[in-house]
Amino acid sequence: MEGAPPDGGQKAVDRTGAFDPRAALPRQSPVVVGESVADSLDLLGIEGAEAWSDGAIMRYRSRRTLVDIISNPEFYARHDFKMAGLEKTIAFPIEPRIYLGDLRLLLGLFMLAVTALLDARLARKALSADSA
Template sequence: MMAEGIIWGTALLAYGTFRLWYDNWSGPLKPTEIDAFLAQMAGRFEATGNSPDVLRAFLAADDGREFVMLNLVKAQLDPVEDPQTGQMVQGFELLKRYSKRFMPVLFRNGGHPGIVGRKVGGYVDAWNTEPDPGWTVFGLMRYRSRRDMIKLVMDPAFMAGHPDKLLGTLATFSFPTQRVLSFYVGPRVTVALVLALIAALSHLMMLTIAS
């Protein structure tokens, strides 16, 4: 019985540790946090044509919940100068290098990709919208909270890779969403099922050995 308790207790501990990382336990953003962040980022948003007022409104409406950022990207497929080596490389290669910097910071702050894919055709259903600029890829990125998005943006590793993003991207837009309906099982359920399966198999193996 002690061995069984250790097996299932370890599984519960592992799942609890996962939830400590995966869930937001700090509540919504405070006004002072928003002001400090926007002050540090002053001028950066305007430089790329973005509105700090739109971002402030999103942060001020923080409900403490996770959200998913929809990203559409038109990659630079022509050669550009690599800021690190000075050599000419395809812009898309710089975008991939940026992603390699971005992903570890995203994971570190409780986020992860939901789905990433490439575009395989033009608009098949669109009205009252701008013509397709030639999107290359799309991504759905899960953020643990709006506070974690701020932490990511201010992370030195993310900031160091941002020039690669600018050189590797011809056009992009992103907006935050929250899930209403999904037929995909999320990581909370998936991790619980995997840990339960491992614990059950370990339990059966222990019983087999004992018999």
């Protein structure tokens, strides 16, 4: 690819970092990022996808945020370097069925826990007052 380092690989992928991260990172957050520790455990219908070096799951605030990022011309100007440096990649959007990191859920669970603790404390006080 024109403009890619002659030794390619990771250096070409690193060139994707030239895309202004302020345009993407404030609107996305990595959920899971890590290096592979074994080959694929379950694989069906995909040739050559047994071994992976890294994996990541990214969360975007909304579909609109993702569309804004991928419709930015600067994104695709650097995306070619990513593709030149990778042997294989998969990227696809999902809709979570249950998202345990949702602030509304966490706040609700916290309030439920506080209510349960207060209820238990009041019940204990009432029980000790009755037995006295």
